[in-house]
Amino acid sequence: MSRARFLGIACAVFAAIALAWLVAAAAGVVRPIFLPSPASVVAQLAKLAADGTLWTDMGVSVYRILIGFLLASAMAIPLGLLVGSYLTWEAAVEPLVDFVRYMPVVAFVPLSILWVGTGDAQKFLIIWIGTFFQQVLLVMDVVKRVPPDFIGLGRTLGLSDRKIITRIILPSAMPGIWDTLRITLGWAWTWLVVAELVAATSGLGYRIVVAQRFFQTNTIFGYILLLGVLGLVTDQAMKAAATHLFRYTTRGR
Amino acid sequence: MSRARFLGIACAVFAAIALAWLVAAAAGVVRPIFLPSPASVVAQLAKLAADGTLWTDMGVSVYRILIGFLLASAMAIPLGLLVGSYLTWEAAVEPLVDFVRYMPVVAFVPLSILWVGTGDAQKFLIIWIGTFFQQVLLVMDVVKRVPPDFIGLGRTLGLSDRKIITRIILPSAMPGIWDTLRITLGWAWTWLVVAELVAATSGLGYRIVVAQRFFQTNTIFGYILLLGVLGLVTDQAMKAAATHLFRYTTRGR
Amino acid sequence: MTAPASASPASPPKLEIRHLNKSFGTGAQQIEILRDINLDLAANEFVSVVGTSGCGKSTLLSIVAGLETFDDPSGGRDYSPVRIDGAPVFDAGLDRGVVFQSYTLLPWLTAQQNVEFALQAAGMEAAERRRVAEEHIALVKLERFANAYPSELSGGMKQRVAIARALSYRPKMLLMDEPFGALDALTRQQMQELLMQVWEQHRLTVLFVTHDVEEAVYLSDRIVVMGIGPGRVRETFRVDLPRPRTSEIVETEEFLALQHKVLKAIREAAQRLPG
Amino acid sequence: MTAPASASPASPPKLEIRHLNKSFGTGAQQIEILRDINLDLAANEFVSVVGTSGCGKSTLLSIVAGLETFDDPSGGRDYSPVRIDGAPVFDAGLDRGVVFQSYTLLPWLTAQQNVEFALQAAGMEAAERRRVAEEHIALVKLERFANAYPSELSGGMKQRVAIARALSYRPKMLLMDEPFGALDALTRQQMQELLMQVWEQHRLTVLFVTHDVEEAVYLSDRIVVMGIGPGRVRETFRVDLPRPRTSEIVETEEFLALQHKVLKAIREAAQRLPG
Amino acid sequence: AEIPAKPEAGTLVVGVQPWLGYGPLHIAAEKGLYKKAGLSKVKIENFVEQKDINAAVASGALDVAAVPTNAALSMKAAGLPIKIVALLDVSTTADAILSGPDITSIKDLKGKKVAYEQGATSDVLLQYALLANGLSIKDIEPVPMPAANAGGALIAGQVPVAVTYEPYLSTAMQQDSKLKLLYTAGVNPGLISDVLVVREDVLKKRPGQILALIKAWDAALKDYNADVAGGRAIIAKAVGASVDELKTAFDGVVFYSMVQNKDLLPGSFSGKTLGDVADASQKAGLLEKPVAAGDVVVVDFVKAVP
Numbered sequence A, B: 001m002s003r004a005r006f007l008g009i010a011c012a013v014f015a016a017i018a019l020a021w022l023v024a025a026a027a028g029v030v031r032p033i034f035l036p037s038p039a040s041v042v043a044q045l046a047k048l049a050a051d052g053t054l055w056t057d058m059g060v061s062v063y064r065i066l067i068g069f070l071l072a073s074a075m076a077i078p079l080g081l082l083v084g085s086y087l088t089w090e091a092a093v094e095p096l097v098d099f100v101r102y103m104p105v106v107a108f109v110p111l112s113i114l115w116v117g118t119g120d121a122q123k124f125l126i127i128w129i130g131t132f133f134q135q136v137l138l139v140m141d142v143v144k145r146v147p148p149d150f151i152g153l154g155r156t157l158g159l160s161d162r163k164i165i166t167r168i169i170l171p172s173a174m175p176g177i178w179d180t181l182r183i184t185l186g187w188a189w190t191w192l193v194v195a196e197l198v199a200a201t202s203g204l205g206y207r208i209v210v211a212q213r214f215f216q217t218n219t220i221f222g223y224i225l226l227l228g229v230l231g232l233v234t235d236q237a238m239k240a241a242a243t244h245l246f247r248y249t250t251r252g253r
Numbered sequence C, D: 001m002t003a004p005a006s007a008s009p010a011s012p013p014k015l016e017i018r019h020l021n022k023s024f025g026t027g028a029q030q031i032e033i034l035r036d037i038n039l040d041l042a043a044n045e046f047v048s049v050v051g052t053s054g055c056g057k058s059t060l061l062s063i064v065a066g067l068e069t070f071d072d073p074s075g076g077r078d079y080s081p082v083r084i085d086g087a088p089v090f091d092a093g094l095d096r097g098v099v100f101q102s103y104t105l106l107p108w109l110t111a112q113q114n115v116e117f118a119l120q121a122a123g124m125e126a127a128e129r130r131r132v133a134e135e136h137i138a139l140v141k142l143e144r145f146a147n148a149y150p151s152e153l154s155g156g157m158k159q160r161v162a163i164a165r166a167l168s169y170r171p172k173m174l175l176m177d178e179p180f181g182a183l184d185a186l187t188r189q190q191m192q193e194l195l196m197q198v199w200e201q202h203r204l205t206v207l208f209v210t211h212d213v214e215e216a217v218y219l220s221d222r223i224v225v226m227g228i229g230p231g232r233v234r235e236t237f238r239v240d241l242p243r244p245r246t247s248e249i250v251e252t253e254e255f256l257a258l259q260h261k262v263l264k265a266i267r268e269a270a271q272r273l274p275g
Numbered sequence E: 001a002e003i004p005a006k007p008e009a010g011t012l013v014v015g016v017q018p019w020l021g022y023g024p025l026h027i028a029a030e031k032g033l034y035k036k037a038g039l040s041k042v043k044i045e046n047f048v049e050q051k052d053i054n055a056a057v058a059s060g061a062l063d064v065a066a067v068p069t070n071a072a073l074s075m076k077a078a079g080l081p082i083k084i085v086a087l088l089d090v091s092t093t094a095d096a097i098l099s100g101p102d103i104t105s106i107k108d109l110k111g112k113k114v115a116y117e118q119g120a121t122s123d124v125l126l127q128y129a130l131l132a133n134g135l136s137i138k139d140i141e142p143v144p145m146p147a148a149n150a151g152g153a154l155i156a157g158q159v160p161v162a163v164t165y166e167p168y169l170s171t172a173m174q175q176d177s178k179l180k181l182l183y184t185a186g187v188n189p190g191l192i193s194d195v196l197v198v199r200e201d202v203l204k205k206r207p208g209q210i211l212a213l214i215k216a217w218d219a220a221l222k223d224y225n226a227d228v229a230g231g232r233a234i235i236a237k238a239v240g241a242s243v244d245e246l247k248t249a250f251d252g253v254v255f256y257s258m259v260q261n262k263d264l265l266p267g268s269f270s271g272k273t274l275g276d277v278a279d280a281s282q283k284a285g286l287l288e289k290p291v292a293a294g295d296v297v298v299v300d301f302v303k304a305v306p
């Protein structure tokens, strides 16, 4: 299928949904407080964009996500590599990670305030808690799928364990790790909203929560859609990067 | 590494953490309201178990998770198979799923009430929203990793597209799908807590939220640990099931 | 010095390949792999393709199998350079059994189940399936490993399971890509005999890729020598040795002469300048 | 009728295998694969292992390579049935170059980079690495494909890259599992010559698994025939043909006689009852 | 219209948050007072967040909800079809600004971090207190967070001031004896109060049920006054705490009987309190336009209680 056809289908689906929304709102089947009209949502977004709120919110949230997510990834990838490569590490870390990752992130909110206060560090922490443990497991699973033959090759070349990890396991697992990052980045956005429930005065999540309190349904919808679009863009960008970075996999028969 | 050694290391790690907790609590470095002593947590759990609260909460929560998660999985696996197998399906579904999965689950809570009321259905829905979209993507990624040679084999045997999906792609992707289920089950528990914020009168998440309100830190800790243990047990059970179900993969060299 | 590639046999061809071209990649990165391949196989003919490594034998076989696309300069929707019984080929199908160079066994099925899988696809009933699968597993001498998973088999054993599978459902046409590559001399000879036997009994048409010229001469009615840069049919040899052939034939004057001729042709085809 | 498997050569053995046993699985599912293998290789000796498919050749090679475990009834921690230069072997290492039956190329590196990868592991400098890699890529006739990824290479080409890699860093010992299995006759002959040349120049010790008896006779100082059920050394043949050997030798009386003897031994070893 | 004395058949669904002031609703359930009032089935649904109650009322999942007065006004302003039918309770010291020893007056808040829940009663109280002292929200550094977390942030020393309500006030003060109430809702009784809101269509179709509900409230209040200890135990259990934890909290809340309602609801509540709340809410940005008392208060029901 050509790139154009793919895009065409995707756009058609989005257009159909937008149309359904337009019709539903116009027909008044749902109260505007729950389903505002597209026009009012767009108007509200335009207003927030004009007075700068939108950009501040977006800037702040992107910053928080970025730091929290990068911290989590920077720790999860090496740990996942170790846990996936050595049984000793797996025994020490994997059950613990399993144990922690089932604990509800929401329950950590009060604790996070206690540990790191109410500043941005607390937001990083919540995003970190929400993604790090899942990432470790996902990276571990990817690493375990590295063909044993590749590792055998490294061993016959007398590579040290460290080199086997950095020069064979890591590159071999890289496409899978990239997928993991792409997928967990999506959740980071959800945790952002949880994090911004506390002690935030700006940010996309904060604005949504406040708008919910104040019945500003058009703001809620506008921001939720904005999040969707941001996500879609990052996702497609990461996918495009993957086909570029991991060219060698796609050329295969 | 032997099974016994693995277990030994894992247990040692848990024991070390428990010990650190014991010492920290005894030394009084942290206020008990933020870090209750192990004894008080155990006592509180015992109390809640004795008066039946614990069992009701657990029963209710497990029921909600089970239904919500099974619904999500039952829908995500077939859809993920289609999306991973056909480019047309991918074009129609994948960008939409990407779009939706970035939307914060927390923001859907009021909408979920509007759509399905305040009963258990609403809890199922929140859990569903939190897991379904992620599952579709994960299953899709797994399906795309099915070796093209296997599909080629199916084609040379003149299998219909449907049969190729059910008889070749599905079994080949099954170990990966099983991993996906195991990993997403972990998140379902987090969404449970979010879901039980609304109109619940029992459930582990509900109890944690109520306990937070009254700084009953020992209940919070007890329940969080309980969630961790429940998660650990399901995880290890699913792993054991996998080594049994997918024997053929482990026998390889 | 070259016999026409599409030496038309008496009966109408089972397989026709006409002006087949194939390249990989696009734009500046495009590499031409096959150029203007023309080849006919009569029904029940056994044709081997030989040629230096990388000349496009596997690619050719994949295209005939319907697993790989071909270049389509005409752009017509129902044009295919490959025809079977006169009908253009666009996709793979049960009419052509395939043994790949890299033996593709489904790892979640045992050896026996891998064969049964194909039989089921061919619409055979459960009891019958079992019987036929057992029979073919026995033909490739793997009775003791019927219930082993592919990961528990050696390279040669996997290849034999793939052979058993391809033979079991009796496709009218067999496409084999170095099927005996991983077999020791003894097993290879047994498998060759098995193939001959099935081929004669069931009047199969076989397109056979091999790098073993002795094997090619021993088995074939015709041998196609491919050259490189891009892959082209360079020469075709008719093998007029009497059938049934026994292992003694290998040492006859005639056999050795032909073998040398083919070898020489391969060498020459490989040494031509690309382009 | 059997020459002692561990015919002790004059010089102290480079490789010693003593009472090697190997089984897969545990408990009731346990299958014995290798039983009491004893084998010595002198320095610069070229020994081929032949035997019917599934007799345990690849397993034996993997154990010598240090990639597969062995059964250890003594339970001693520093006991190993395999010794190199007198030192027990527990793990793989740069001293043994390996070419696997299934050519293991790293898919994210080009052909050239795959060779350079090994050279880097051997501690060679960047510029030198590049030169040596290019040289070896040329030796296996893949100059034009130096920058192609494995997924863009044919089966035989991948195998040649693996050969180039194993030769490039001059391990003292080469372990090769059907390295020429996917090559056409011409390329195979070129590769054999290349191997001979490197072997003679660098005084390598080679343990070579093949299913081609002609190849075994042509290349080896000694041929070990393995039998099945479980895998055992059944017979050993010393190849006393003069060196350097040229392709004409293949047709000499002596050569053919030995080839027949080995083939017969394989056949007999394969037909013995299991156990 | 005539309000039937006998309630209509069917379940009445009441939404509440875990607030002490709604205690009598729980007592009525525990003691079977709804049955006595003729209501065959009353279902009390617990919510944690006001926004979820809004959604539930709008979607019809709730018939009735007990909510803070400011929330009732916001609901109305947002277009939810609801009416206030009774005044349930007033918070005196149960909503307060809590601080450490170094802050002695509201004026000291200037430039300080203040933790409070935006859009909730705490917001109203804070705005009111700041305005009354010549300050505005711009003079402080807001640290918005759910009321449940605000006390914790204060104890942990992350903020010097927190605005919150019971039971968080009591729990926080139990944990840290240096904390004190800087400013309480008692300065303007009614500012922080709770009302019973009913969906308009329920008012039309099932007025009898609403009447019975407030009768049951009255009966529960009598029961509470007769046995305060027993009543508090029921309430404590309903909000998920122990009586000990709530001891001081109960002292900060005043429950209103229907007799008091007959006087207050048409009188000072409609006349003054509602206006004050609307004012403070509007200043806090919780309310975009004022709501006229006549539009939202319905006094017929409290009047119909014998």
Ligand SMILES: Nc1ncnc2c1ncn2[C@@H]1O[C@H](COP(=O)(O)OP(=O)(O)OP(=O)(O)O)[C@@H](O)[C@H]1O
Pocket: B251, B252, B253, C148, C151, C152, C153, C154, C155, C156, C157, C182, C183, C184, D024, D025, D031, D033, D052, D053, D054, D055, D056, D057, D058, D059, D060, D101, D211
């Ligand atoms: N992981 C495993 N589990 C169980 N059995 C195994 C496993 N790996 C190999 N085997 C068995 O070990 C035996 C020897 O295998 P091996 O690959 O060494 O044979 P081989 O001599 O190299 O055969 P070939 O010439 O076909 O490559 C076979 O019978 C095979 O079934």
Ligand SMILES: Nc1ncnc2c1ncn2[C@@H]1O[C@H](COP(=O)(O)OP(=O)(O)OP(=O)(O)O)[C@@H](O)[C@H]1O
Pocket: A251, A252, A253, C024, C025, C031, C033, C052, C053, C054, C055, C056, C057, C058, C059, C060, C101, C211, D145, D148, D151, D152, D153, D154, D155, D156, D157, D182, D183, D184
């Ligand atoms: N996906 C691909 N992208 C680019 N080039 C490819 C790709 N697949 C194959 N080629 C090239 O096509 C040519 C023919 O490959 P093919 O596998 O058909 O050769 P072959 O004749 O089967 O060789 P062998 O005997 O070694 O198996 C090779 O030069 C190879 O490099």
Ligand SMILES: [Mg+2]
Pocket: C057, C058, C059, C101, C177, D154, D155, D156
């Ligand atoms: Mg090929």
Ligand SMILES: [Mg+2]
Pocket: C154, C155, C156, D057, D058, D059, D101, D177
């Ligand atoms: Mg082998």
